[in-house]
Amino acid sequence: MRGGPQGACDDIPADADDRKEQRLLRSPLSAARRQCSQRQARPHRESAVQLSDLGEICHSVMGAASAGDLGACRFYLERQDIPNHQRASIYCQLSEALYHKGSRDVALECARSAFDLQPEKEEIANLCAWVFSNCGEHEEAAAAYERLLAIRPHWAAGHRHASGSFAAAGQLDRAVSHGRKASDLEPHSFEFALHAAGLLESIGRPEQAAYYLVRAAALDPADAGVLRHLSTTLFALDQSEQAVALALRAVALTPADRLSALHATELLLRTNRYDEAAAIILDIVDIHREDPVAFRLLSATQMLRGLTEDALAAIDRALDLSPEAAEYHLHRANLLYRLGRLDEAAEAFGRAAALDPSNPDTKRSQLTVYFDSGRFIEALAIGGELIRTSPDNEEYARAMLQVLHRRFEMIDGDYVVLSERPSRPRREPRPRPTIFAALQTQLRVIYALMIRETRTRLADSKLGYGWALLEPVLHILMLSLVFAVMMRGRPPIGDKFFIFYYTGIIPYHLFVHTSSSMTNAVSSNTSLLQLPLVSTFDVIIARGLVEVLTDLMVAIILLAGFSAVGIGLLPRDLPALSASVVTVSLFGCGIGLINAVINAFFKSWDKIWAQLTRTLYFCSGIFYVPGMMPDWIRDILAWNPILHAVDWFRSSFFPEYEPHWLDGSYLAIVAAVSVAAGLCLERGLRRHLYEPL
């Protein structure tokens, strides 16, 4: 737009007699200055000596003012007896000079002072309007122009300036009325007409805008810009025929101009004249090879012509030139969607959505693509986002519902039937197992656990069962050597150290091995307890049984070994032997059960128990006979059930050994009580023995 407030000085007219010089001078106030200097040039006729004369002072001050000397002027301006019109003139002069010197703020202040003092004076209003508008004070400029227009109401350029200032100050209505006045006063001005049209359009009066545009077009029929402008306006007024005609005329006037071409193409597309549009846009794309907008338009044209592949190529080119345009990605996605390339379309929609996350329509389109390509999970995710961002949008909600519906439908009908589900005969419920069957199962489980126990023991250490045999052998060997030296060759009973210590070690081991190994049974078999059939009782008992059987095997092997090397001795009293073995094993199992329960609550119980068994070793008559002890000590030791076990076992080997303190029934009762207590504890606390995995 020409002739904005910045350029006001070029257009400021002056009085007819001053016009010639005015063109040469830079501002309207120069006229006043000229007058002053003329006056200065005159001889000081009236009173050369009277320096207090205001007129004289005025002359010198005017000189200072035109030089922009603020300090010199201030002295004068502070005087009270200065008439307002002079004061205003001085401010005016100062303002102009200061403005040219670059101190715009002070110039603005001076102009304001001048305008306040004498707004009705044309020269002052003129200068002030110029300073105001150049300083960006559009409202004040507009006020100054209105003053001027009150003096000269038919001044077309003045109306044009006022309009510009009002428009810049945001008062569009007044800007429009001045703009129209300007053009109406001077209908031959192309610029005024264009200005008025632009303003009218911006306040939404296309009919009146069209009127002024027609005027402008008549003034300069070769201006493509005006034709384009008018065409747009007419199209908005539904006069599409004329609009298109004008657009085509603009193209004819400037065939290489991209703006005219793009405009014409768009109008042609909107009026469904696709082929004509294609002709224009293809030409322009040839000329402007780097213009993404042209390619975007070409893509739209080809799409509307049904050439979707070409359209895709065009939008790809546009995206090469401008990869960040969300709308291009959106368009491309739509094209891909049309072509049935749903996955790529979904991706393109995704890119558009990423570039412009605030646009819900992109997401809505994405939803459609996912929906159509059967990607319901993605569709649901997008739908969720849509509903979250715009919870009140009914259309989105409906789309989401549709997706959900289809998802269920798909699950209903779309899956591959792996199994026909014939109505299977309802099986008779199995009867609950009888006690006999339950017992059978339990025995089976314990048996399986025992086998596993032996297998793992074999697998766990290299020695495996070697150790089970080696431990008592070494033990007996060591005791025999030590005591053979100490006792000079004769054991307390019989004549063979090996057999004597054997009869002590075997029952002791039977008890200790059993009770100790059962202590850890639950914690080391937690994984097995996952199997429904396996109970804590099973794993505890299986361990005890394995120990008992192992120790018995060891006992038999040792005895056989002794016999083989000629130091053997066969038990004389088999019933006593079996009775003692069974009771001590039962006692071991009973204590083992109790240990297992205690260990579930006190994790270090197994360590304490190991210490206790060591003490037991010395109290059980393993390497001595209690008969060797003083009576009172023996009476205390006789409370130890293991002592009875050892003596019972021992007496079955040596018929001559008949200890009067031996009471098998005591051991049996203790064993029975321990087993009962162990079973009760295990049963009662079964739920708390382990934390399920």
Place this chain on the structure above:
Amino acid sequence: MITLDRVSKVYRTRSGRRTVLDNVSVTFDSGQNFGVLGVNGAGKSTLIRLIAGSEIPDFGVVRRYARVSFPLGFGGTFHGALSGRENVAFVARIYGAGTRGVLHYVEEFSELGEYLHMPVNTYSAGMRARLAFATCLALDFDLYLIDEVTEVGDQRFRQKCAEAFRERIQRSDIILVTHNIHTLRQYCDRGAILANGELTLFDDIDAALGQYHRMVQESL
């Protein structure tokens, strides 16, 4: 048929007590496959283990009128130092199935070959899973408990598993826990929803799914 009679189960977690079942009495009829639905942490796995008998209810009784499997594909009982064969034989013994027949089936099905004679320690996770799956199928259970079907092995082996399973559910029932709606609809006749200590049975898996869907929506 499985009957839960006034069963309660409370789980102690670090964040406090969580009621899985609160005085629940239901009957899982035989001849019907059940799909159990519930949000994460509702206690579906605990329910499965209660039914299996791996866990004992705090109160109440679970009665099983069927041979109930351990959760399908559960390989936790395998002892690393024992060979595959020994482990399988152990499970077979526990369930009183013929050791030889079970071993034969597992050899055929798991395709582990010579690995069956090696300690389970040396197996990959996939091989362990195959062994567990084969063991579970080898034992002829009336009711299979499946807690989140895990895909085992390559495409071909999965096909084989699906086939074997399809054949098996001609005569066995299943109780299935999964989030896969597809699988649920494929296998289950009826549904159950576990939420807030209550177990609700539905006559129809679709009804259960619908209700579950509404439930999840509401809680969102």
